[in-house]
Amino acid sequence: MAKAAQRIPVTLLEGDGIGPEIVAASCRVLDALGAPFDWEPQPAGLSAVDSHGDPLPQATLDSIRRNGLALKGPLTTPVGKGIRSINVRLREEFQLYANLRPARTIVEGGRFADIDLVLVRENLEGFYVGYEHYIPVGGDPKAVAESAGINTREGCRRIAEWTFDYAARHGRKKVTIVHKANILKLLTGLFLETAMEVGKRYEGQIAIEERIVDNCAMQLVMNPWQFDVLLTTNLFGDILSDQIAGLIGGLGMAPGGNIGKDAAIFEAVHGSAPDIAGKGLANPSALLLAAAMMLEHVDEHERAERLRTALHTTINTDGIRTGDLGGKASTEQFADGLIARL
Ligand code: NAI
Ligand code: MG
DSSP: OOOOOOOEEEEEEEESHHHHHHHHHHHHHHHHHHHOOEEEEEEOHHHHHHHHHSSSSSSHHHHHHSSSSEEEEOOOOSSSSSOHHHHHHHHHHHTTTTEEEEOOOOOOTSSOOOOOOEEEESSSSSEEEEOOOOOEEEEEEEEEEEEEEEEEEEHHHHHHHHHHHHHHHHHHOEEEEEOOTSSSSSHHHHHHHHHHHHTTTTTTTEEEEEEEEEHHHHHHHHHHOOSSEEOHHHHHHHHHHHHHHHHTTTTOOEEHHHHOEEEEEEEESSSSOOOTTOOOOOOOHHHHHHHHHHHTTTTOOOHHHHHHHHIIIIIIIIIOOOOTTTOOOOOOHHHHHHHHOO
């Protein structure tokens, strides 16, 4: 008889906005799937400011450090002022340098069929280091805004090595390095140069090419099938990952993993969607696909595949879709449909 599967403790962050709705629905589906996760709910985000006076309480950090694994809902970051992004802080705290964002077609009948792209975004450097300040001139305290981007050779090498290793392990054929080295000659030039050097080690196994980011954005819409794995810097990766989500039905279908040496945090690419929060309308698929990535991360490949298949069947065969996919199902009805298929 098969040995009872080992239980795996996972820190669970509900998040803000639609977070609690999609997290609750996802946990229900994952339990029905028999996923071996023991959830450890911890406070984070705006709700944690109210309850703990801190958007990222120490107990939450300790839990993630202990478990090395977290599933998180989206966290709201005020625009232009206020607290530093909690997402950025989490990535820095646990040195989650690789942001893996795959885009695979699940929803049939969209603008683009058979998309199978993987975007890897450097997650700690570039313009997201947050070295920003205003320079006052005359009576204007905000006369000049200055921001510095930082890329290190070590950081570039680390993400390039991670990406080519990922590509090799997953039978990927090509890595495209996306940059803006014609303008940001040093900042993204170092990234390009280092990634090219790393790529040479894979000659004969993985093809390597480079694209300037604006051209890449256009070609992703004209002919996305030419790409396989995209490797890029933090800001470009943030933008392009929302764009490739648009190729597969939108943000409701786009998962991501933030991966480091000692910890990994899985989440949807989308944010807290304040426009639909609390209405039971959100699509939980992106978070569920992130959970499928987490299942793969712990070598639960069969369950990950079963979850993806159930998503495919529920959406395409049963026609149960949330509003973002043109349907009428609520978050909970969609989860019920999935559970019926599991
Ligand atoms: P957003 O991703 O929250 O929403 C963009 C649009 O997509 C909205 O119209 C929203 O209704 C829709 N949408 C997003 N997720 C959906 C889902 N699961 N089902 C159906 N529709 C969905 O982006 P926005 O509005 O720019 O950001 C809102 C907040 O989220 C901001 O505070 C931002 O900083 C934060 N954010 C957090 C992220 C994270 O925690 N990883 C990532 C991106 C944004
Ligand atoms: Mg983003």
